[in-house]
Amino acid sequence: METLLDKARAWVGKAANAPTTARDPVNLPMIRRWCEAMGDTNPIYTDEAAAKAAGHPGIVAPPAMLDVWTMAPYRPGGRTAEQGFEVLNLFDEAGYGGVVATNVTQEYGRYLRLGDLVTMSTLVSDVSDEKKTGLGTGHFVTLAYEFTNQDGEFLGRETFRVLKFKPNIPDTKPQSDTKEKSDGTPEFPHPRPAITHDNAFYWEGLNQRKLLFQSCEGRLRHPPGPMDPVSGSLDFEIVEASGRGTIHSFVVMHQPRLPGFEYPLPVVLVELEEGVRIVANMIDAKPEDVEIGRAVMADFVEVEPDYVLPAFRFA
Amino acid sequence: MTITDIQAGQSLPELAVPITASAIVAGAIATDDFEDVHHDKAAAQGKGVPDIFMNILTTNGFVQRYVSDWCGSAARIAAVDIKLGAPNFVGDTMTFTGEVAQVEGSRVAVKVRGRNRIGDHVVATVNLDFGSAQ
Known part of the structure; x- marks a missing residue:
């Protein structure tokens, strides 16, 4: 019988989903907002002259923004199933509903410049054996991303490790539906902790x-x-x-x-x-x-x- | 700052980052991360956590800003390795400390630790290159 782990490991080395291309090229408004949120005052991110003085051809984006450009758009109600990863959905379906990111690495090819249009490709790089953790029993899944621009130039790579786990917390069952007694008066559920x-x-x-x-x-x-x-x-x-x-x-x-x-x-x-x-x-x-x-x-x-x-x- | 100013074992000045709801939401939106647990308290509580908490992309941003504040624009950030721990919930303070772990040619490795009242929120290594910027 094919186990959950067999099914998940069949993904290792394969594309986790279709490549994503950023909706907008690397641009100053998003860089500026990012610098304000982080309190980053490095002038090479917002000032042409300062960037050139530091040896860059012009304004560059903060390296930590590498994976920002291809983020999914806001959507009321959350992401669609297509925006998720099938390899992770396998764990959800098997009851490993919890998810927590544990490790991120990024390696930068070169600083991104205004006008770079980023495409992100994602591979499933590892699925661990079952592990017992403080949060619950689960599997670590590692995804490997590669970022290129519109000319196919390598910009950087990232690994992202998540734990998909069965929470140690018992499920808080939904309250039972309101029932009616034989005399027609409603019977309310007992309050729950x-x-x-x-x-x-x-x-x-x-x-x-x-x-x-x-x-x-x-x-x-x-x-x-x-x-x-x-x-x-x-x-x-x-x-x-x-x-x-x-x-x-x-x-x-x-x-x-x-x-x-x-x-x-x-x-x-x-x-x-x-x-x-x-x-x-x-x-x-x-x-x-x-x-x-x-x-x-x-x-x-x-x-x-x-x-x-x-x-x-x-x- | 230039490479000649840096020796292994050198400490970075501490930086305390107040973890307010505004800081968490500003970071989430600036990193285009619209997961509800980073901006919607009711949704976060519905998922079993007491409040909204900081997203990873913002943590990465603060780690790199912390190192960049210290090293200046002469160094290029070449790579980062981040291990995540205790979440940054509203009302906490994350205090960064850092130390130069290694200097090799034009490359410098800086160890960074961001602690909150629960424990280590992040432990990271940031690799810097003081060679010519591209």
């Missing part, structure tokens, strides 16, 4: 019926965040809480009544025995029985398949 790099571990833990917290030098913290507030460290360990704690504070929600919850709803701030506090709903508890200091135990509520929320019940 925004899952990010920082808190994905927490939600994954809940799916496994575990209450997980970040710990840095023994300090636990919640809600999840990128940095330890004391040391400023971005490193952390993940520790599992016992689930035992006491009610530190609480409110009983009466209004507004959001669909998907039972009212009156006791919402508790629980101090866990590990010293970290967490907000969650009480379950199987009469509002009048909820009081500060009372012992509680964590439990888990499966709102929908693969969507689990923490909750507390009296210990």
Whole structure:
């Protein structure tokens, strides 16, 4: 059977797509705008006399603009499929939807001059084995570009390496469609959390019926965040809480009544025995029985398949 | 500056680049890069990142401007090798440092590092040629 890697590697050495010719020749307005954006005050890019004094035949473009001239035009809604690369689309179709550029090299033949009309040709130069990275499992794909002008003169070349990966973040599934109950009243979906790099571990833990917290030098913290507030460290360990704690504070929600919850709803701030506090709903508890200091135990509520929320019940 | 002023180990003056939304968008448009994550915050958040972030072509532009500020127009930029790391999000500052790694004839290799508060945004080598400009 032909694997994804076989299909992708069949592209190596071949043109990744049709050559692209710039819509406009190298020109002063685009150079000027680029210099302003970068804060580049080198006069050879905008001043004829300065360029000649530096040995150039006239105004030259900043070398870093080599791949600017052939960029795709703005299009509302993003690029068309034809503007992409089929070798990368293969990975998208196989679930490697993430993309991040990791390396760029450029080598310049000569400085581009006003009037050069740039054509870019692209080869697929390498597809790596599957690699495990911090972002997810994926493949590095290297593209090699060559730039020439209207006379076929070599202007420069570039390599561009991207990682196509399956993100480590679990997919945030779209909310289920609004359904109608038998009596005709609409049934709204339960609100969902925004899952990010920082808190994905927490939600994954809940799916496994575990209450997980970040710990840095023994300090636990919640809600999840990128940095330890004391040391400023971005490193952390993940520790599992016992689930035992006491009610530190609480409110009983009466209004507004959001669909998907039972009212009156006791919402508790629980101090866990590990010293970290967490907000969650009480379950199987009469509002009048909820009081500060009372012992509680964590439990888990499966709102929908693969969507689990923490909750507390009296210990 | 001429080649005789340069020795291996020499440091470049630091440059702090404030990463504002304006800087990111100005760079994206100046490099004709209309990917929505470089100008549209809502679209960026829809893709799981907190805000818009700098595109690679702008990073390359800043790296070369940083070296060019130091070496002047007598040197020609011959090649660049860029390794990308932590994204440049709105509200950050990228601080460039640089050091001459090698001098060989008229060729000079400069190592450049652009750090933001997450870590290294870019680590690059810029190769300069102090021979005659074309």
